[in-house]
Amino acid sequence: MNLKRLGNQTVVFANPPVILSSYSVVGPKEGQGPLGKSFDKVWKDGINGEKSWEVAESKMLQEAMQGAMDQASIQKEQIDFMLAGDLLNQIISSNFTARQIALPFIGLYGACSTMALGLAVGSMLIDGGFAKKILVGVSSHHDTAERQFRLPTEQGSQRALSAQWTVTGAGSVLLSSSGVGPRITSATIGKVIDFAVKDVNNMGAAMAPAVADTILNHFQDIQLQPTDYSLIASGDLGGVGLGLACELLKQSGIDTGTNFTDCGVLIYDHTQDVHAGGSGCGCSSVVFAGDILQRIKAGELTKVMLVGSGALHSSTSALQGESIPGIGHAVVIEK
Amino acid sequence: MDDQSSPKPAIPVTPEKYQKLTEQYTPKPTVIKNVVLAFIVGGIICSIGQIIINLFISLGLARLEASTAATATMIFIGALLTGLGIYDEIGKFAGAGSIVPVTGFANSIVSPAMEFRREGYVMGVGAKLFTVAGPVLVYGIATSIVVGFAYYLLH
Numbered sequence: 430m431n432l433k434r435l436g437n438q439t440v441v442f443a444n445p446p447v448i449l450s451s452y453s454v455v456g457p458k459e460g461q462g463p464l465g466k467s468f469d470k471v472w473k474d475g476i477n478g479e480k481s482w483e484v485a486e487s488k489m490l491q492e493a494m495q496g497a498m499d500q501a502s503i504q505k506e507q508i509d510f511m512l513a514g515d516l517l518n519q520i521i522s523s524n525f526t527a528r529q530i531a532l533p534f535i536g537l538y539g540a541c542s543t544m545a546l547g548l549a550v551g552s553m554l555i556d557g558g559f560a561k562k563i564l565v566g567v568s569s570h571h572d573t574a575e576r577q578f579r580l581p582t583e584q585g586s587q588r589a590l591s592a593q594w595t596v597t598g599a600g601s602v603l604l605s606s607s608g609v610g611p612r613i614t615s616a617t618i619g620k621v622i623d624f625a626v627k628d629v630n631n632m633g634a635a636m637a638p639a640v641a642d643t644i645l646n647h648f649q650d651i652q653l654q655p656t657d658y659s660l661i662a663s664g665d666l667g668g669v670g671l672g673l674a675c676e677l678l679k680q681s682g683i684d685t686g687t688n689f690t691d692c693g694v695l696i697y698d699h700t701q702d703v704h705a706g707g708s709g710c711g712c713s714s715v716v717f718a719g720d721i722l723q724r725i726k727a728g729e730l731t732k733v734m735l736v737g738s739g740a741l742h743s744s745t746s747a748l749q750g751e752s753i754p755g756i757g758h759a760v761v762i763e764k
Numbered sequence: 765m766d767d768q769s770s771p772k773p774a775i776p777v778t779p780e781k782y783q784k785l786t787e788q789y790t791p792k793p794t795v796i797k798n799v800v801l802a803f804i805v806g807g808i809i810c811s812i813g814q815i816i817i818n819l820f821i822s823l824g825l826a827r828l829e830a831s832t833a834a835t836a837t838m839i840f841i842g843a844l845l846t847g848l849g850i851y852d853e854i855g856k857f858a859g860a861g862s863i864v865p866v867t868g869f870a871n872s873i874v875s876p877a878m879e880f881r882r883e884g885y886v887m888g889v890g891a892k893l894f895t896v897a898g899p900v901l902v903y904g905i906a907t908s909i910v911v912g913f914a915y916y917l918l919h
Contacts, residue, residue, distance in 0.1 A: 436770045481882045581879035583846050584896055585855020585862055585871050587798070590791040625779040626786060634786045641775055649773045672789045677775050677782075702856075705791075 433556065436650025438617050438643070440549075442556040445612035448762070449503065449562075449603045451718035452496030454489050456571065456597030459707075459715065462697045467719035468598075469496055475572055475597050483517065486570035486599070487525040490515065493599035493718075494530060494566040501603050508532055508603075509560035512551050514543035515568045515710055516595075517577060522568050532564065541636075541665045542619070543567045544600060544714035545737025545758040549616035551604045552760070561606045568599035569709030578629070578744050589630035593667045593693060594703035600714025602722075611725045615651060617759040619643040621741060625752045629742070632753070633670020633693075633705055636738040639755030640666060641677035643736055647759050648683060655685050659730045662721060663757070664713035664737040665693035667706035692716035713737050725764050733762045802861030805854065809865045813838050835866055842867030846874040872896040 435441050453468045460471030470492065479485040490513065498505060511530060513523035514537035527534040539546035547565035554560045574595040575582050604613070622642050626635040640663050648654060655661060666674055671691040678685050692713040693706035717735055724730045737760075742753040777785070816837050820830035842865075845851040851871045854862045862868050876895050880888035894901065 437772055576879055580896065581875040583849060583852050583871070583875035583878055585846075585852040585858075585868065585875075587856060587859040590793060623779075624777075624782040626782075631786065631790060634790065638775060638777075638782065645773050645775065649771065669786075669790050673785060676785060676789070677777060680777055681773065681775050 435615070436646070438620070438646045439615055439650035440553060440618075441615045441651070442552055442613065444556055444606065445614045445763070446552045446555040446563075446604045446606060447608045447610045447612055448722065449605045449608050449610055450497050450501035451600065451602045451722050452493045452500055453600045453715040453718040454493045454496070454598065455711070455715050458571075458594075458701065459596055459598050459696060462701060464696055464716060464720045467723055468715060469719070472597075475570065482570055482572040482576075483521065484525075486515065486517070486522045486568055486573050486597075489570070489597075490522050490526040490566050490568035490599040490601075491529055493568070493601040494526065494564055497564060497566070497601040497603045497718075503562065503603060505530060505532055508562045508564050510535055510551075510554060511564045511566070512537055512547045513566045514538050514547065516540065516574050522570075522573075523566070526566065539737065539756060539758060540739030540741055541569070541708060541710050541712065542737030542739030542756055542758050543710045544602075544717060545664065545735050545760050546739075548602065548604070548613055548735070548760045549618060549758055552613045552616060555604055555606050563604045564601065565604065566599065566601040567710045567714040569595055569597070569711035571595045571597045571709075574709060588704055591628070591631040591633065591667075591669045591705050593632055593665065593705045593708035594697065594701075595709040596665075596696060596707045596711040596715065598709075598711030598715040600711065600718035602718055611722065611762050611764055613760055614763050615761045617643055617647040617650065619757040619759070621754045621756050623752050623754040627747075627750065627752045629747045629753065631669060632708060632740045633665075633667040634673055635740050635742075635753035636755035636757070637666055637670040637673035638677060640670070640736050640738045640757035641674045641681065643757035643759050644674075644678060644734075645681050645683060647734070655683065655688060658688060658732050658734050658761075660721070660724075661685065661689045661734045661736065662695075662713075662716070663689075663691045663693075664735070664739075665706070665708040666691045666738055667693045667708065669705045670738070695720065722762075725762060728764065731764050735760050735762065798859050801857060802859045804861065805858035806861035806864060809838075809862065809867055813865070838866050839870040842870030843874045846871045847878065851875075869897060869900070872900070
Protein backbone atom coordinates (compact mmCIF):
# COMPACT_ATOMS: atom_id res chain seq x y z
CA MET A 430 0.00 0.00 0.00
CA ASN A 431 2.97 2.27 0.60
CA LEU A 432 3.12 3.39 -2.99
CA LYS A 433 4.83 6.69 -2.32
CA ARG A 434 7.29 5.32 0.21
CA LEU A 435 10.64 4.25 -1.15
CA GLY A 436 13.16 2.29 0.90
CA ASN A 437 13.41 3.06 4.59
CA GLN A 438 13.07 6.79 4.97
CA THR A 439 12.16 8.36 1.63
CA VAL A 440 8.89 9.50 0.11
CA VAL A 441 8.56 10.15 -3.62
CA PHE A 442 5.73 12.44 -4.65
CA ALA A 443 3.29 11.22 -7.30
CA ASN A 444 2.30 14.78 -8.18
CA PRO A 445 5.32 16.80 -7.09
CA PRO A 446 4.24 20.03 -5.35
CA VAL A 447 5.22 23.27 -7.07
CA ILE A 448 7.12 26.09 -5.39
CA LEU A 449 5.00 29.03 -6.54
CA SER A 450 7.02 31.72 -4.82
CA SER A 451 9.49 32.45 -2.06
CA TYR A 452 10.51 35.45 0.00
CA SER A 453 13.46 36.19 2.25
CA VAL A 454 14.06 38.91 4.82
CA VAL A 455 17.46 39.25 6.52
CA GLY A 456 19.38 41.44 8.93
CA PRO A 457 22.16 43.85 7.94
CA LYS A 458 25.05 41.40 8.45
CA GLU A 459 23.48 38.86 6.09
CA GLY A 460 22.74 41.70 3.64
CA GLN A 461 26.43 42.59 3.57
CA GLY A 462 27.42 38.96 2.97
CA PRO A 463 28.22 37.39 -0.40
CA LEU A 464 24.54 36.47 -1.00
CA GLY A 465 23.28 39.94 -0.02
CA LYS A 466 21.75 40.67 -3.41
CA SER A 467 19.74 37.45 -3.50
CA PHE A 468 17.51 38.43 -0.55
CA ASP A 469 14.20 40.16 -1.13
CA LYS A 470 14.54 42.50 1.81
CA VAL A 471 17.42 43.58 4.03
CA TRP A 472 16.67 45.28 7.35
CA LYS A 473 18.88 48.21 8.36
CA ASP A 474 19.21 46.86 11.91
CA GLY A 475 18.15 43.81 13.86
CA ILE A 476 15.37 45.42 15.87
CA ASN A 477 13.59 47.41 13.15
CA GLY A 478 11.98 49.80 15.63
CA GLU A 479 10.25 47.06 17.65
CA LYS A 480 10.30 46.92 21.44
CA SER A 481 12.24 43.67 21.64
CA TRP A 482 14.28 41.38 19.43
CA GLU A 483 11.65 38.69 19.89
CA VAL A 484 8.93 40.94 18.49
CA ALA A 485 11.30 41.91 15.66
CA GLU A 486 11.89 38.24 14.77
CA SER A 487 8.18 37.57 14.65
CA LYS A 488 7.66 40.64 12.43
CA MET A 489 10.44 39.44 10.17
CA LEU A 490 8.76 36.05 9.76
CA GLN A 491 5.45 37.76 9.09
CA GLU A 492 7.04 39.95 6.39
CA ALA A 493 8.58 36.90 4.74
CA MET A 494 5.33 34.91 4.74
CA GLN A 495 3.28 37.87 3.52
CA GLY A 496 5.97 38.52 0.90
CA ALA A 497 5.71 34.97 -0.44
CA MET A 498 1.93 35.31 -0.80
CA ASP A 499 2.24 38.71 -2.49
CA GLN A 500 4.86 37.46 -4.96
CA ALA A 501 2.50 34.75 -6.18
CA SER A 502 -0.53 37.07 -5.97
CA ILE A 503 -2.21 34.57 -3.70
CA GLN A 504 -4.66 35.70 -1.03
CA LYS A 505 -4.40 34.07 2.34
CA GLU A 506 -7.95 32.72 1.97
CA GLN A 507 -6.60 30.43 -0.77
CA ILE A 508 -4.07 28.83 1.56
CA ASP A 509 -5.03 25.66 3.43
CA PHE A 510 -2.31 25.43 6.07
CA MET A 511 0.52 27.49 7.42
CA LEU A 512 3.60 25.55 8.59
CA ALA A 513 6.17 27.44 10.61
CA GLY A 514 8.94 27.02 13.13
CA ASP A 515 11.82 28.83 14.81
CA LEU A 516 14.40 28.37 17.56
CA LEU A 517 12.84 30.16 20.49
CA ASN A 518 11.24 28.34 23.41
CA GLN A 519 7.75 27.13 22.47
CA ILE A 520 8.40 28.49 18.92
CA ILE A 521 6.97 31.87 19.91
CA SER A 522 8.07 33.68 16.74
CA SER A 523 5.95 31.29 14.69
CA ASN A 524 3.04 31.30 17.13
CA PHE A 525 2.84 35.09 17.16
CA THR A 526 3.16 35.22 13.37
CA ALA A 527 0.36 32.66 13.11
CA ARG A 528 -1.73 34.82 15.41
CA GLN A 529 -1.40 37.68 12.90
CA ILE A 530 -1.79 35.67 9.71
CA ALA A 531 -4.65 33.63 11.21
CA LEU A 532 -4.43 30.56 8.98
CA PRO A 533 -4.87 26.97 10.15
CA PHE A 534 -1.45 26.51 11.72
CA ILE A 535 0.88 23.57 12.19
CA GLY A 536 3.86 24.51 14.36
CA LEU A 537 7.08 22.63 13.63
CA TYR A 538 10.27 22.23 15.59
CA GLY A 539 13.27 20.72 13.86
CA ALA A 540 15.77 23.25 15.24
CA CYS A 541 17.79 24.56 12.31
CA SER A 542 16.41 21.86 9.98
CA THR A 543 12.90 23.34 10.13
CA MET A 544 12.80 24.71 6.57
CA ALA A 545 13.58 21.31 5.06
CA LEU A 546 11.16 19.67 7.51
CA GLY A 547 8.44 22.19 6.58
CA LEU A 548 8.97 21.59 2.86
CA ALA A 549 8.84 17.81 3.39
CA VAL A 550 5.69 17.86 5.56
CA GLY A 551 4.02 20.48 3.35
CA SER A 552 4.72 18.43 0.23
CA MET A 553 3.32 15.30 1.88
CA LEU A 554 0.14 17.15 2.83
CA ILE A 555 -0.28 18.40 -0.74
CA ASP A 556 0.57 15.16 -2.48
CA GLY A 557 -1.58 13.28 0.02
CA GLY A 558 -4.53 15.35 -1.10
CA PHE A 559 -4.99 17.14 2.22
CA ALA A 560 -4.21 20.60 0.90
CA LYS A 561 -3.84 22.56 -2.32
CA LYS A 562 -1.69 25.41 -1.05
CA ILE A 563 0.64 25.53 1.90
CA LEU A 564 2.69 28.42 3.22
CA VAL A 565 5.95 27.42 4.93
CA GLY A 566 7.93 29.96 6.97
CA VAL A 567 10.96 29.72 9.22
CA SER A 568 12.97 32.30 11.15
CA SER A 569 15.91 32.82 13.46
CA HIS A 570 17.45 35.93 14.95
CA HIS A 571 21.01 36.34 16.16
CA ASP A 572 20.14 38.31 19.28
CA THR A 573 17.13 36.26 20.39
CA ALA A 574 19.13 33.04 19.97
CA GLU A 575 22.21 34.42 21.72
CA ARG A 576 20.32 35.41 24.84
CA GLN A 577 18.37 32.14 24.95
CA PHE A 578 21.24 29.75 24.27
CA ARG A 579 24.36 31.62 25.30
CA LEU A 580 25.32 34.92 26.92
CA PRO A 581 23.98 38.49 26.98
CA THR A 582 24.90 40.11 23.67
CA GLU A 583 26.96 42.93 25.22
CA GLN A 584 29.05 40.50 27.28
CA GLY A 585 32.66 40.85 26.15
CA SER A 586 34.00 37.36 25.51
CA GLN A 587 35.75 35.43 22.75
CA ARG A 588 33.89 32.85 20.69
CA ALA A 589 35.47 29.52 19.82
CA LEU A 590 36.78 29.16 16.26
CA SER A 591 34.33 26.28 15.71
CA ALA A 592 31.38 28.41 16.89
CA GLN A 593 28.83 29.60 14.35
CA TRP A 594 26.87 32.81 14.00
CA THR A 595 23.06 32.57 14.21
CA VAL A 596 21.58 34.11 11.08
CA THR A 597 19.05 36.91 11.47
CA GLY A 598 16.63 36.01 8.75
CA ALA A 599 13.25 34.63 7.80
CA GLY A 600 12.45 32.65 4.67
CA SER A 601 9.09 31.61 3.34
CA VAL A 602 8.05 29.30 0.52
CA LEU A 603 4.58 28.87 -0.98
CA LEU A 604 3.80 25.32 -2.09
CA SER A 605 0.98 24.44 -4.45
CA SER A 606 -0.55 21.32 -6.00
CA SER A 607 -0.55 23.02 -9.40
CA GLY A 608 1.14 25.87 -11.22
CA VAL A 609 4.50 26.66 -12.70
CA GLY A 610 7.83 26.56 -10.88
CA PRO A 611 10.42 24.23 -9.39
CA ARG A 612 8.95 21.03 -7.95
CA ILE A 613 9.68 19.08 -4.81
CA THR A 614 10.06 15.53 -6.05
CA SER A 615 11.14 13.56 -2.99
CA ALA A 616 11.99 13.89 0.67
CA THR A 617 14.00 11.82 3.12
CA ILE A 618 13.03 12.20 6.76
CA GLY A 619 16.06 11.87 9.01
CA LYS A 620 16.61 9.87 12.16
CA VAL A 621 17.98 11.46 15.30
CA ILE A 622 21.68 10.61 15.43
CA ASP A 623 23.91 11.30 18.40
CA PHE A 624 27.65 10.76 18.14
CA ALA A 625 28.22 12.02 21.68
CA VAL A 626 29.39 15.54 20.82
CA LYS A 627 28.87 17.71 23.91
CA ASP A 628 30.53 20.95 22.83
CA VAL A 629 27.80 23.56 22.24
CA ASN A 630 30.43 25.68 20.50
CA ASN A 631 30.82 22.99 17.86
CA MET A 632 27.29 22.45 16.61
CA GLY A 633 28.47 21.56 13.11
CA ALA A 634 30.31 18.54 14.49
CA ALA A 635 27.19 17.52 16.44
CA MET A 636 24.96 17.64 13.34
CA ALA A 637 27.33 16.26 10.70
CA PRO A 638 26.64 12.53 11.44
CA ALA A 639 22.86 13.08 11.13
CA VAL A 640 23.28 14.87 7.81
CA ALA A 641 25.63 12.19 6.51
CA ASP A 642 23.21 9.46 7.65
CA THR A 643 20.26 11.09 5.88
CA ILE A 644 22.25 11.56 2.65
CA LEU A 645 23.47 7.97 2.83
CA ASN A 646 19.93 6.68 3.32
CA HIS A 647 18.57 8.94 0.60
CA PHE A 648 20.96 7.51 -1.98
CA GLN A 649 20.27 3.99 -0.74
CA ASP A 650 16.48 4.48 -0.90
CA ILE A 651 16.36 6.22 -4.24
CA GLN A 652 19.30 4.40 -5.89
CA LEU A 653 21.08 7.52 -7.10
CA GLN A 654 24.51 9.07 -6.56
CA PRO A 655 25.81 12.56 -5.75
CA THR A 656 26.63 13.12 -9.42
CA ASP A 657 22.90 12.91 -10.24
CA TYR A 658 22.45 16.23 -8.41
CA SER A 659 23.67 19.62 -9.51
CA LEU A 660 23.88 20.78 -5.89
CA ILE A 661 23.66 19.17 -2.46
CA ALA A 662 23.40 21.82 0.25
CA SER A 663 23.32 21.12 3.95
CA GLY A 664 21.55 23.64 6.16
CA ASP A 665 24.02 25.00 8.66
CA LEU A 666 26.92 22.63 9.25
CA GLY A 667 29.43 25.43 8.86
CA GLY A 668 33.03 24.87 7.85
CA VAL A 669 33.82 22.30 10.55
CA GLY A 670 30.62 20.27 10.10
CA LEU A 671 30.83 20.28 6.31
CA GLY A 672 34.34 18.84 6.42
CA LEU A 673 33.22 16.18 8.88
CA ALA A 674 30.11 15.26 6.88
CA CYS A 675 32.23 14.82 3.72
CA GLU A 676 34.65 12.64 5.67
CA LEU A 677 31.85 10.47 7.11
CA LEU A 678 30.29 10.05 3.67
CA LYS A 679 33.67 9.15 2.21
CA GLN A 680 34.12 6.47 4.87
CA SER A 681 30.61 5.23 3.98
CA GLY A 682 31.67 4.85 0.37
CA ILE A 683 30.05 8.00 -1.03
CA ASP A 684 32.13 10.52 -2.92
CA THR A 685 30.42 13.87 -2.49
CA GLY A 686 32.53 15.51 -5.16
CA THR A 687 32.43 19.26 -5.62
CA ASN A 688 28.64 19.67 -5.58
CA PHE A 689 28.33 19.40 -1.81
CA THR A 690 28.17 22.72 0.02
CA ASP A 691 26.54 24.25 3.07
CA CYS A 692 24.21 27.25 3.43
CA GLY A 693 26.12 28.30 6.58
CA VAL A 694 29.34 28.44 4.58
CA LEU A 695 27.74 30.38 1.70
CA ILE A 696 25.94 33.10 3.65
CA TYR A 697 28.95 34.91 5.16
CA ASP A 698 32.50 35.47 3.99
CA HIS A 699 35.73 35.29 5.96
CA THR A 700 35.92 39.02 6.60
CA GLN A 701 32.69 39.00 8.63
CA ASP A 702 34.25 37.39 11.72
CA VAL A 703 31.65 34.64 12.07
CA HIS A 704 34.21 31.87 12.63
CA ALA A 705 32.81 28.54 11.34
CA GLY A 706 29.88 30.07 9.42
CA GLY A 707 26.17 30.76 9.78
CA SER A 708 23.62 28.74 11.72
CA GLY A 709 19.98 28.87 12.77
CA CYS A 710 16.67 28.12 11.05
CA GLY A 711 17.02 31.35 9.13
CA CYS A 712 20.29 30.24 7.55
CA SER A 713 19.04 27.48 5.25
CA SER A 714 15.65 29.14 4.80
CA VAL A 715 16.96 32.41 3.38
CA VAL A 716 19.72 30.78 1.32
CA PHE A 717 17.13 28.39 -0.12
CA ALA A 718 14.37 30.97 -0.59
CA GLY A 719 16.90 33.39 -2.11
CA ASP A 720 20.02 32.16 -3.85
CA ILE A 721 19.21 28.47 -4.46
CA LEU A 722 15.69 28.95 -5.85
CA GLN A 723 16.90 31.81 -8.06
CA ARG A 724 19.63 29.60 -9.46
CA ILE A 725 17.12 26.80 -10.08
CA LYS A 726 14.76 29.19 -11.87
CA ALA A 727 17.65 30.57 -13.92
CA GLY A 728 18.44 27.05 -15.09
CA GLU A 729 21.87 27.07 -13.49
CA LEU A 730 20.82 24.22 -11.17
CA THR A 731 18.54 21.44 -12.31
CA LYS A 732 18.32 19.13 -9.33
CA VAL A 733 19.08 20.24 -5.79
CA MET A 734 19.04 18.38 -2.50
CA LEU A 735 18.59 20.59 0.56
CA VAL A 736 19.52 18.76 3.76
CA GLY A 737 18.34 20.78 6.75
CA SER A 738 20.53 20.13 9.76
CA GLY A 739 19.26 20.52 13.31
CA ALA A 740 20.85 20.28 16.76
CA LEU A 741 18.11 19.01 19.04
CA HIS A 742 19.44 20.05 22.44
CA SER A 743 18.33 22.75 24.85
CA SER A 744 20.38 25.01 27.09
CA THR A 745 19.15 22.92 30.05
CA SER A 746 20.18 19.58 28.53
CA ALA A 747 23.60 21.03 27.61
CA LEU A 748 24.19 22.29 31.17
CA GLN A 749 23.20 18.88 32.54
CA GLY A 750 25.96 17.31 30.48
CA GLU A 751 23.80 15.61 27.84
CA SER A 752 25.29 15.24 24.38
CA ILE A 753 23.76 17.02 21.38
CA PRO A 754 21.41 14.90 19.25
CA GLY A 755 21.39 15.88 15.57
CA ILE A 756 18.88 15.48 12.77
CA GLY A 757 18.95 15.95 9.01
CA HIS A 758 15.97 16.16 6.67
CA ALA A 759 16.44 16.11 2.91
CA VAL A 760 14.17 17.49 0.20
CA VAL A 761 14.89 17.24 -3.51
CA ILE A 762 13.89 20.13 -5.74
CA GLU A 763 13.89 19.88 -9.53
CA LYS A 764 13.41 22.52 -12.14
CA MET B 765 8.45 -0.70 -3.08
CA ASP B 766 8.41 -3.16 -0.19
CA ASP B 767 10.55 -1.60 2.47
CA GLN B 768 10.81 -4.58 4.82
CA SER B 769 13.80 -6.13 3.09
CA SER B 770 15.73 -2.93 2.32
CA PRO B 771 19.22 -2.80 3.80
CA LYS B 772 19.68 -0.16 6.48
CA PRO B 773 22.97 1.61 5.77
CA ALA B 774 24.80 3.20 8.67
CA ILE B 775 27.93 5.32 8.93
CA PRO B 776 30.82 2.96 9.72
CA VAL B 777 32.30 5.22 12.40
CA THR B 778 32.00 4.77 16.16
CA PRO B 779 31.39 7.78 18.45
CA GLU B 780 34.91 7.25 19.85
CA LYS B 781 36.44 7.40 16.41
CA TYR B 782 34.22 10.36 15.57
CA GLN B 783 35.57 12.25 18.55
CA LYS B 784 39.08 11.89 17.08
CA LEU B 785 37.83 13.03 13.67
CA THR B 786 36.14 16.04 15.28
CA GLU B 787 39.37 17.05 16.99
CA GLN B 788 41.14 16.74 13.66
CA TYR B 789 38.62 18.94 11.81
CA THR B 790 38.10 21.56 14.54
CA PRO B 791 40.46 24.54 14.27
CA LYS B 792 42.80 24.89 17.25
CA PRO B 793 42.41 28.04 19.36
CA THR B 794 45.06 30.64 18.59
CA VAL B 795 46.54 30.41 22.09
CA ILE B 796 49.73 32.43 21.60
CA LYS B 797 47.94 35.31 19.87
CA ASN B 798 45.18 35.29 22.52
CA VAL B 799 47.69 35.28 25.38
CA VAL B 800 49.73 38.13 23.89
CA LEU B 801 46.64 40.26 23.20
CA ALA B 802 45.23 39.53 26.68
CA PHE B 803 48.58 40.52 28.21
CA ILE B 804 48.79 43.78 26.28
CA VAL B 805 45.17 44.90 26.69
CA GLY B 806 44.97 43.70 30.31
CA GLY B 807 48.22 45.58 30.95
CA ILE B 808 46.83 48.76 29.37
CA ILE B 809 43.64 48.56 31.47
CA CYS B 810 45.67 48.07 34.66
CA SER B 811 48.02 50.92 33.70
CA ILE B 812 45.02 53.22 33.28
CA GLY B 813 43.89 52.10 36.75
CA GLN B 814 47.32 52.91 38.14
CA ILE B 815 47.33 56.34 36.50
CA ILE B 816 43.94 57.07 38.10
CA ILE B 817 45.25 55.94 41.52
CA ASN B 818 48.27 58.23 41.17
CA LEU B 819 45.99 61.06 40.09
CA PHE B 820 43.80 60.64 43.18
CA ILE B 821 46.89 60.49 45.44
CA SER B 822 48.22 63.69 43.85
CA LEU B 823 44.84 65.27 44.57
CA GLY B 824 45.32 64.52 48.26
CA LEU B 825 43.64 61.13 48.86
CA ALA B 826 45.35 58.53 51.05
CA ARG B 827 46.72 55.47 49.20
CA LEU B 828 43.91 53.07 50.30
CA GLU B 829 41.18 55.61 49.58
CA ALA B 830 42.74 56.40 46.21
CA SER B 831 42.66 52.67 45.30
CA THR B 832 39.00 52.41 46.28
CA ALA B 833 38.10 55.55 44.32
CA ALA B 834 40.08 54.31 41.30
CA THR B 835 38.27 50.94 41.40
CA ALA B 836 34.93 52.75 41.41
CA THR B 837 36.10 54.88 38.48
CA MET B 838 37.21 51.82 36.50
CA ILE B 839 33.85 50.13 37.18
CA PHE B 840 32.14 53.26 35.89
CA ILE B 841 34.27 53.25 32.71
CA GLY B 842 33.58 49.52 32.15
CA ALA B 843 29.85 50.06 32.61
CA LEU B 844 29.84 53.08 30.31
CA LEU B 845 31.73 51.27 27.55
CA THR B 846 29.31 48.34 27.87
CA GLY B 847 26.35 50.69 27.57
CA LEU B 848 27.89 52.27 24.48
CA GLY B 849 28.34 48.82 22.93
CA ILE B 850 32.14 49.08 22.87
CA TYR B 851 33.20 46.70 25.63
CA ASP B 852 32.05 43.54 23.84
CA GLU B 853 34.19 44.57 20.87
CA ILE B 854 37.21 45.00 23.17
CA GLY B 855 36.37 41.63 24.73
CA LYS B 856 36.31 39.89 21.36
CA PHE B 857 39.81 41.22 20.72
CA ALA B 858 41.36 40.96 24.18
CA GLY B 859 39.66 37.90 25.74
CA ALA B 860 40.82 37.39 29.32
CA GLY B 861 42.68 40.71 29.14
CA SER B 862 39.38 42.56 29.40
CA ILE B 863 37.46 39.96 31.44
CA VAL B 864 39.81 39.68 34.44
CA PRO B 865 40.19 43.40 35.40
CA VAL B 866 37.37 45.05 37.36
CA THR B 867 36.07 46.64 34.13
CA GLY B 868 35.22 43.10 32.99
CA PHE B 869 33.26 42.58 36.18
CA ALA B 870 31.30 45.76 35.42
CA ASN B 871 30.67 44.44 31.89
CA SER B 872 29.37 41.14 33.27
CA ILE B 873 26.81 42.98 35.45
CA VAL B 874 25.75 45.69 33.02
CA SER B 875 25.34 43.43 29.96
CA PRO B 876 22.62 41.22 31.55
CA ALA B 877 21.00 44.35 33.01
CA MET B 878 20.71 45.78 29.49
CA GLU B 879 19.73 42.45 28.01
CA PHE B 880 16.91 41.58 30.38
CA ARG B 881 15.34 44.96 31.08
CA ARG B 882 12.63 44.08 28.55
CA GLU B 883 11.49 41.30 30.88
CA GLY B 884 10.87 43.92 33.59
CA TYR B 885 12.85 45.28 36.53
CA VAL B 886 11.98 42.48 38.96
CA MET B 887 12.01 39.18 37.04
CA GLY B 888 14.20 40.58 34.25
CA VAL B 889 16.97 42.84 35.56
CA GLY B 890 16.56 41.78 39.21
CA ALA B 891 16.61 38.04 38.61
CA LYS B 892 19.12 37.93 35.74
CA LEU B 893 21.61 40.61 36.88
CA PHE B 894 24.10 38.06 38.21
CA THR B 895 23.77 35.37 35.51
CA VAL B 896 27.37 35.94 34.44
CA ALA B 897 28.94 37.41 37.59
CA GLY B 898 27.03 35.18 40.03
CA PRO B 899 29.37 32.18 39.84
CA VAL B 900 32.40 34.47 40.15
CA LEU B 901 30.93 36.07 43.26
CA VAL B 902 29.87 32.77 44.88
CA TYR B 903 33.20 31.05 44.41
CA GLY B 904 35.26 34.22 44.86
CA ILE B 905 33.66 34.89 48.24
CA ALA B 906 33.82 31.21 49.23
CA THR B 907 37.54 31.11 48.36
CA SER B 908 38.25 34.29 50.29
CA ILE B 909 36.54 32.80 53.38
CA VAL B 910 38.74 29.68 53.14
CA VAL B 911 41.86 31.82 52.66
CA GLY B 912 40.77 34.02 55.60
CA PHE B 913 40.45 30.97 57.89
CA ALA B 914 43.84 29.68 56.76
CA TYR B 915 45.40 33.07 57.42
CA TYR B 916 43.80 33.24 60.88
CA LEU B 917 44.99 29.75 61.85
CA LEU B 918 48.52 30.26 60.57
CA HIS B 919 48.99 33.49 62.50
